Amino acid sequence: MNTAKQYRSGLVENFDLYAPKLVDKEEYFAAGHRACQGCGEALAIRLMCKALGRDTVIVNATGCMEVISTMYPTTAWKLPWMHVAFPNAAAVASGVEAGLKVLRRKGKIKDRYVKTVGIGGDGGTVDIGLQALSGAMERGHDMLYVCFDNEAYMNTGIQRSGATPFGASTTTAPPGKASRGNRTWKKNMPEMMVAHNIPYVATACHSYPIDFMNKVKKARSIKGPSYIHCLSVCPTGWRCDSKSCIKMGRLAVETGAFPLYEVENGKYRLSADMPETLRPLEDYIKLQGRFRHLTPDEIGYFQERVKLEYKKLMTKVKSSR
Amino acid sequence: MSKRIGMEIALAAAEAAALCRPDVIAAYPITPNTHVPEHLSEIVAEGRLDAEFITVESEHSAMSACAGASGAGARAFTATSSQGLLYMAEILAIISSMRLPVVMIIGNRALSGPLSIWNDHSDIMSQRDIGWISLFAANGQETVDMTIQAFKIAEHPDVMLPTNVNLDGFQLTHVVEPMLMPDQEEVDRFLPPFKPFAALNPDDPVTLGALGLPDIYTEACKSREEVLLNSKKVILEVWKEWEEQFGRKYEPIEPYEAEDAEVLMLTMGSMGETAEMAIDELRKEGMKAGLLKLKLWRPFPFEELKEAVKGAKVLVVTDRCLSYGGAGGPVALEVRSALYEEKKRPVILNYIIGLGGRDVMVDHFMEMIRTAAKADAERPEKAYEIYGVRE
Amino acid sequence: MAEKKWPETWQEVNPGCIVFRPGSSRDYHTGTWRAERPIWDNSKCIKCGICYLFCPEGCISEDEEGYFAADLNYCKGCGICAHECWPGAIKMVGEE
Numbered sequence: 001m002n003t004a005k006q007y008r009s010g011l012v013e014n015f016d017l018y019a020p021k022l023v024d025k026e027e028y029f030a031a032g033h034r035a036c037q038g039c040g041e042a043l044a045i046r047l048m049c050k051a052l053g054r055d056t057v058i059v060n061a062t063g064c065m066e067v068i069s070t071m072y073p074t075t076a077w078k079l080p081w082m083h084v085a086f087p088n089a090a091a092v093a094s095g096v097e098a099g100l101k102v103l104r105r106k107g108k109i110k111d112r113y114v115k116t117v118g119i120g121g122d123g124g125t126v127d128i129g130l131q132a133l134s135g136a137m138e139r140g141h142d143m144l145y146v147c148f149d150n151e152a153y154m155n156t157g158i159q160r161s162g163a164t165p166f167g168a169s170t171t172t173a174p175p176g177k178a179s180r181g182n183r184t185w186k187k188n189m190p191e192m193m194v195a196h197n198i199p200y201v202a203t204a205c206h207s208y209p210i211d212f213m214n215k216v217k218k219a220r221s222i223k224g225p226s227y228i229h230c231l232s233v234c235p236t237g238w239r240c241d242s243k244s245c246i247k248m249g250r251l252a253v254e255t256g257a258f259p260l261y262e263v264e265n266g267k268y269r270l271s272a273d274m275p276e277t278l279r280p281l282e283d284y285i286k287l288q289g290r291f292r293h294l295t296p297d298e299i300g301y302f303q304e305r306v307k308l309e310y311k312k313l314m315t316k317v318k319s320s321r
Numbered sequence: 322m323s324k325r326i327g328m329e330i331a332l333a334a335a336e337a338a339a340l341c342r343p344d345v346i347a348a349y350p351i352t353p354n355t356h357v358p359e360h361l362s363e364i365v366a367e368g369r370l371d372a373e374f375i376t377v378e379s380e381h382s383a384m385s386a387c388a389g390a391s392g393a394g395a396r397a398f399t400a401t402s403s404q405g406l407l408y409m410a411e412i413l414a415i416i417s418s419m420r421l422p423v424v425m426i427i428g429n430r431a432l433s434g435p436l437s438i439w440n441d442h443s444d445i446m447s448q449r450d451i452g453w454i455s456l457f458a459a460n461g462q463e464t465v466d467m468t469i470q471a472f473k474i475a476e477h478p479d480v481m482l483p484t485n486v487n488l489d490g491f492q493l494t495h496v497v498e499p500m501l502m503p504d505q506e507e508v509d510r511f512l513p514p515f516k517p518f519a520a521l522n523p524d525d526p527v528t529l530g531a532l533g534l535p536d537i538y539t540e541a542c543k544s545r546e547e548v549l550l551n552s553k554k555v556i557l558e559v560w561k562e563w564e565e566q567f568g569r570k571y572e573p574i575e576p577y578e579a580e581d582a583e584v585l586m587l588t589m590g591s592m593g594e595t596a597e598m599a600i601d602e603l604r605k606e607g608m609k610a611g612l613l614k615l616k617l618w619r620p621f622p623f624e625e626l627k628e629a630v631k632g633a634k635v636l637v638v639t640d641r642c643l644s645y646g647g648a649g650g651p652v653a654l655e656v657r658s659a660l661y662e663e664k665k666r667p668v669i670l671n672y673i674i675g676l677g678g679r680d681v682m683v684d685h686f687m688e689m690i691r692t693a694a695k696a697d698a699e700r701p702e703k704a705y706e707i708y709g710v711r712e
Numbered sequence: 713m714a715e716k717k718w719p720e721t722w723q724e725v726n727p728g729c730i731v732f733r734p735g736s737s738r739d740y741h742t743g744t745w746r747a748e749r750p751i752w753d754n755s756k757c758i759k760c761g762i763c764y765l766f767c768p769e770g771c772i773s774e775d776e777e778g779y780f781a782a783d784l785n786y787c788k789g790c791g792i793c794a795h796e797c798w799p800g801a802i803k804m805v806g807e808e
Contacts (some may be wrong), residue, residue, distance in 0.1 A: 095389025
């Protein structure tokens, strides 16, 4: 479904319709970056920066966003930005946060609050960066970590990660006579962050920009660790049209494949953009080349599992009321 | 006024690091360096040092957190050993490329396997080509002094490179020695505050850790190489200032009875003090034996080495590390390369000694030097020998 | 610290390859990648700004009258703006 249909069915209130006008006009992530056409992750980064504002330090894990934004001697970043390696964005951010804190305490830098924000792709977060992230969250650093999840190692050429959904074809989980693509279920990273007992965990998607930016603003205001898992559509890796990037994110949410919710101090709340009833999963996966090989049986299993996971989430939402 | 103390060297190293007022300390426990961060956390807990102590979940994160802190403009310190150093390896090379002057103490320990917590130099030798400045201490006093010197060298505007201070695990870390500990006022006078090239500041946003395409990577490497080579000038300056202020002399290669020596031995780290006793004994026997103690490993002091071996007929290089499948220990490789173009150079023998905590006694050093002395006329048969290995 | 725009010799490479020019990616024009360009029909535009909000390049801006246009130096022609514009005010047309 696109905005046009939502508008006609009265789902878009006048306020929401003109909400883009209220967004910070400053671009902190400049044009000229080398992301692919229609990159959802670049869009999500751009929106995140607008929500964070200038008093922010970004620590980036190696990945698409690092590579496409900082080809020496140029940078797309207008915020102070640091990249060290692939697995350690959260650890580097720990050091930045501690450094800024102690320098402020000692009067060596201006006494003003600067938020430290670690960012990484799904590989840099749920796989190789998991240990560093777990450590940073557990230690309670005053930082936000945002995972931009495009569901595979896109930067190196679409290899499967722990965040790759069931059935998806990737270059290391290709379908063939003896295989049907990725056989495992997507790792539930937001739930792992909830298990760290941090004050704020949320899921988001660039296709719901106002919701995403509000969540970033809320996380920014929290003194302590917070985590946002942002589904970021990758037309290149998902094998879909670049123009359908926003639509694909909406379908992931509307089918329940990627539900939007927040967990504040252990209390689950479904985000306002979630529909009353979920659309059939097929509406989402049939538009993507990475799922093209799936048989009706496999789609059936996929659909049932999505429903089951959604039910589990709804149980937590209901028990939080 | 410096104070005479008797203290375990690891604790003294922590005291020395604390005198440098680090802003952020991030460390992970591993034997035998653990007493350094342990004692630092005590110093922070007692309120004697205002610093953030990050109890990271791995050495990889320890070095990463130090990188972040340094990028934020803070003075960062860590310590590790052996497997911990190798776990950091990925970040070590990046930190020097980003010119982040982190200071690290390494309580040198053998690499697994078989698992060994005891001392040799195979940890740092595996990380010798990654652009750090490497100093080797021979005793407690040198550990204290070099720890303080390391901050000044690392943070010098012409250097801005990470620096490690190596001390032998157990043989130094866990030994109680008498030392002179400088006081805060003295260290404050010696060590200026840290001023980074650029720090993560919203008023003046910079990008740290950019991507280098093939059209820039070579030039970036050359710039790193130049700054590391040129750091020797700063190191010598800092050591001169140290001598002027504290009266203790430091040089890249410290000679002992070397002036008229025909047979020279070269050591690194704590073995030097044992080797000195062997030299004394051999001198009593009338042998013209001498010792060179290598204190600056990176940048390697080529000129000083050439000068130091000028009059010698034989040079015995000791290594506490094997270069498996290579042409000898890493120190011998460096020494041989340094002297290869010299018209008149000594015969070079290489002994691999003290692996994984194997004791090397005065008698052993005497035997090595005596054997080497006979090699005067002819070239040695083998490029290196693992001394004392049971056959 | 002064910085030459494009370093040639090693002496011109900044220490640690630090980049001191925020937003300098604009030196590079991604517009050359484009196969189609977005054209706005302002008679259909309701000035909602959804095109501006969803542009991954951030290259769509609002003029004094509240209408929108893409900076073709950077527009990669992904077509998101045209696809998401519900009144259908944006059309993608092929580049010559």
